[in-house]
Amino acid sequence: MSIKTKITCIGAGYVGGPTMAVIADKCEDVRVTVVDINQARIDAWNGDALPIFEPGLDEVVARARGRNLFFSTDIAGAIKDADIVFVSVNTPTKTFGHGAGKASDLQYWEKTARQILEVCDEGKIIVEKSTLPVRTAAAMERILNSNDKGLHFEVLSNPEFLAEGTAIRDLFAPDRVLIGSHQTESGLAACEKLVEVYAHWVPRENILTTNLWSSELTKLTANAFLAQRISSINSISALCERTGADVDEVAHVVGRDSRIGAKFLKASIGFGGSCFKKDILNLSYLCEYYGLPEVAAYWESVVKINEWQTHRMVSTMLERMFNTIAGKRIAVLGFAFKANTGDTRESPANLVVRDLLNERALPVVTDPKAIPDAKRDLADVLDRVVFEEDVYKACEGAHAVVVCTEWKCFAELDWKKIHAGMEKPAFVFDGRNILDAAALAKIGFEVACIGKGKAD
Ligand code: UDX
Ligand code: UDX
Numbered sequence: 084m085s086i087k088t089k090i091t092c093i094g095a096g097y098v099g100g101p102t103m104a105v106i107a108d109k110c111e112d113v114r115v116t117v118v119d120i121n122q123a124r125i126d127a128w129n130g131d132a133l134p135i136f137e138p139g140l141d142e143v144v145a146r147a148r149g150r151n152l153f154f155s156t157d158i159a160g161a162i163k164d165a166d167i168v169f170v171s172v173n174t175p176t177k178t179f180g181h182g183a184g185k186a187s188d189l190q191y192w193e194k195t196a197r198q199i200l201e202v203c204d205e206g207k208i209i210v211e212k213s214t215l216p217v218r219t220a221a222a223m224e225r226i227l228n229s230n231d232k233g234l235h236f237e238v239l240s241n242p243e244f245l246a247e248g249t250a251i252r253d254l255f256a257p258d259r260v261l262i263g264s265h266q267t268e269s270g271l272a273a274c275e276k277l278v279e280v281y282a283h284w285v286p287r288e289n290i291l292t293t294n295l296w297s298s299e300l301t302k303l304t305a306n307a308f309l310a311q312r313i314s315s316i317n318s319i320s321a322l323c324e325r326t327g328a329d330v331d332e333v334a335h336v337v338g339r340d341s342r343i344g345a346k347f348l349k350a351s352i353g354f355g356g357s358c359f360k361k362d363i364l365n366l367s368y369l370c371e372y373y374g375l376p377e378v379a380a381y382w383e384s385v386v387k388i389n390e391w392q393t394h395r396m397v398s399t400m401l402e403r404m405f406n407t408i409a410g411k412r413i414a415v416l417g418f419a420f421k422a423n424t425g426d427t428r429e430s431p432a433n434l435v436v437r438d439l440l441n442e443r444a445l446p447v448v449t450d451p452k453a454i455p456d457a458k459r460d461l462a463d464v465l466d467r468v469v470f471e472e473d474v475y476k477a478c479e480g481a482h483a484v485v486v487c488t489e490w491k492c493f494a495e496l497d498w499k500k501i502h503a504g505m506e507k508p509a510f511v512f513d514g515r516n517i518l519d520a521a522a523l524a525k526i527g528f529e530v531a532c533i534g535k536g537k538a539d
Contacts, residue, residue: 088113089114090168090169093118093119093168094170096171097357098213100128101140101143102169102245104140104152106280108152111151116153116164118158120158128144129154135425138248138251140250158198162207166207166208170195170212170213172191172195174188174191174214176365189216192223196209200226210238210277211240211242214306216365216368220299235269238295240261240299241261244261247426255284260285261292262281262291262293263293263295303369306358307363310359311385316349320350321534323536324535327536330516330535351392351515352396353434356429361429363385396485396514400413411444413485416474416484416485416486417449418448419456419488426456427456427460430487435485445467446467450488454470454472480506481506483509484501484512485511486514486517487514493518502528509527509529510528511523511529518530
């Protein structure tokens with residue numbers, strides 16, 4: 084099939100990689116090149132072991148790679164050759180200067196804009212895929228369009244809503260695709276060009292178009308709303324524990340109200356991931372910047388409750404385990420921020436391990452996919468943490484097991500065998516409510532779940 088459109092994506096990460104692979108898979112007349120400054124990452128995309136674990140991704144890449152999907156470190160060449168350039172570089176929270184701890188660090192992003200300008204000798208459509216503070220597109224446009232080559236760049240915002248672990252499913256059948264553009268003739272024309280790409284497989288009625296600023300703000304708002312639901316149910320989980328209510332029952336019935344809906348009401352040890360915290364802090368910073376301190380505080384509280392919820396885990400352990408866990412081996416089941424990913428960014432497990440270390444306990448971390456990233460995240464305390472691939476070995480000799488990630492395989496373990504190898508009384512703290520608590524209690528475990536009080 085002849086190529087009609089050439090797309091280049093800068094940034095071969097969790098977002099850029101899967102998104103581009105699916106575009107290439109679904110659009111045989113689009114040639115997609117994904118570039119990155121990280122040679123090792125590009126080599127991995129070109130090899131047999133892809134750099135990220137994502138169910139279904141291998142098959143998609145196998146179908147498209149070498150046909151109309153390419154991975155390269157020739158950033159300049161790929162930009163020059165493209166009709167549409169996606170920017171999907173990371174935008175971490177700033178760690179220095181103004182807005183430290185809240186605002187986005189846009190240095191990679193601005194560097195990318197300048198590089199685009201440097202190598203182009205014709206105007207192009209630039210698509211913001213990274214989550215960015217509202218009105219960043221304006222800054223991008225200023226950099227790109229203040230050129231002395233007489234070139235015009237049209238900037239679009241096309242936020243990504245995929246969730247890790249279900250990225251391929253989310254990309255194949257998205258609830259919606261959002262494209263923001265200037266409502267000018269050239270802005271709308273650029274928007275239509277991108278709509279045509281997605282329309283290869285997404286029904287047109289699911290492709291929503293808005294103005295640029297609405298699109299940018301929508302991404303932050305969507306993530307803030309999702310995270311807010313988790314913080315809301317987690318705050319109620321604490322009340323359930325004190326009153327004898329069961330948070331899963333409460334959530335189930337609350338979610339049956341069609342105005343509320345059932346999703347994102349699963350009480351947990353706290354949310355993690357690269358987006359929620361960063362995006363909410365970003366939203367909060369924006370509100371402060373625009374003179375809305377009350378709104379800023381409202382959203383920041385979603386993050387504060389989340390941290391509080393995660394810290395509650397080790398407090399509960401202390402309460403149950405006779406107020407001391409010093410010197411006790413504690414098996415930490417799961418380090419990924421959610422199941423079906425090896426990603427550990429902002430994972431609650433990291434905080435739990437550090438709380439355990441503060442109490443001088445001996446954490447033993449196990450995870451089916453995330454041990455490499457866990458080792459990186461815990462680099463400063465490696466001498467005090469044990470990593471164990473085999474979950475049974477991790478539990479051997481432990482006083483307690485704490486489940487931090489909802490991997491299905493943890494629910495399917497031989498808990499009798501685990502109990503036999505543990506110190507007694509043997510405790511299980513289920514931070515994800517995935518285990519059969521009644522069955523564990525029958526085996527002889529002391530079980531504590533999130534949001535489950537002692538019913539009488
Ligand atoms: C994405 C989004 O881009 C981010 O805005 C969102 O909030 C989280 O998800 P993600 O794909 O998860 O980021 O980030 P990451 O996996 O770190 O990938 C970014 C890639 O960009 C890295 O491979 C990095 O090497 C690359 N990069 C970064 C460049 O190629 N050039 C740069 O200048 C900076
Ligand atoms: C999120 C958004 O869902 C996605 O649309 C956006 O593009 C990026 O951020 P992601 O972070 O990959 O995706 O995963 P998500 O499934 O949203 O889970 C985030 C965290 O919330 C995980 O730690 C998860 O375990 C937790 N969670 C989720 C709960 O604790 N309870 C729930 O009910 C749902």
